Amino acid sequence: MATTSGFPRDLLAGQEELHRVRAELSALLKRLPWSVEPMDGFHDDSGWRKVERPASPGWTVNEQAEVEKLRRREHELAVFVSTHRFWAEVAAADRVEARRNLKYAHEGTATEDNG
Numbered sequence: 417m418a419t420t421s422g423f424p425r426d427l428l429a430g431q432e433e434l435h436r437v438r439a440e441l442s443a444l445l446k447r448l449p450w451s452v453e454p455m456d457g458f459h460d461d462s463g464w465r466k467v468e469r470p471a472s473p474g475w476t477v478n479e480q481a482e483v484e485k486l487r488r489r490e491h492e493l494a495v496f497v498s499t500h501r502f503w504a505e506v507a508a509a510d511r512v513e514a515r516r517n518l519k520y521a522h523e524g525t526a527t528e529d530n531g
Contacts, residue, residue, distance in 0.1 A: 427500045431518050434493040441486040449473055
């Protein structure tokens with residue numbers, strides 16, 4: 417298994433920031449009301465699965481802007497990581513494993529340091 421030392425620093429930094437942005441976006445979306453626009457609550461007990469939502473006050477303009485900012489940055493980082501010049505140096509047959517190794521490189525660093 418490749419170590420983090422095989423990846424360029426900017427690629428590692430981009431992947432680490434991508435992880436951070438995705439975690440921040442996920443946490444924000446979990447905190448926000450279920451609907452962007454104000455909506456009445458509802459429930460449906462007639463289906464195979466009970467569905468119930470409380471009334472949603474909607475998202476504020478600031479909340480919408482924060483979600484948009486994080487989504488835009490997530491997209492920029494995903495493009496940066498997936499199109500980095502490093503991938504041209506990796507044999508086509510090895511790219512999937514290399515990309516997987518990059519995705520989990522931050523976990524490997526902690527393991528390598530401790531093990």
